[in-house]
Amino acid sequence: MFTGFAISQARKAVEQLKMEACMDRIKVSKAAADLMAYCDAHIREDPLIVPVPASENPFREKKFFCTIL
DSSP, rough: OOOHHHHHHHHHHHHHHHHHHTSSSEEEHHHHHHHHHHHHHGGGOOOOOOOOOOOOTTTTTTOOOOOOO
16 A cells, blocks of 8 residues: 555656656746846835825724823
């Protein structure tokens, strides 16, 4: 029973390796340059760089006034 399981696992590993071998790969330097170019092109849409106006921010702090008499 164990050998059948081991063979099944080995076949799955071989199939996974075959799929990965067929993938197109690019260099890390090109991927990093592409990512930086994408970030630069979409900088105006990033709420972490350009803050959302307070009037449009659904997560702004609510101002509660507590008065104890």
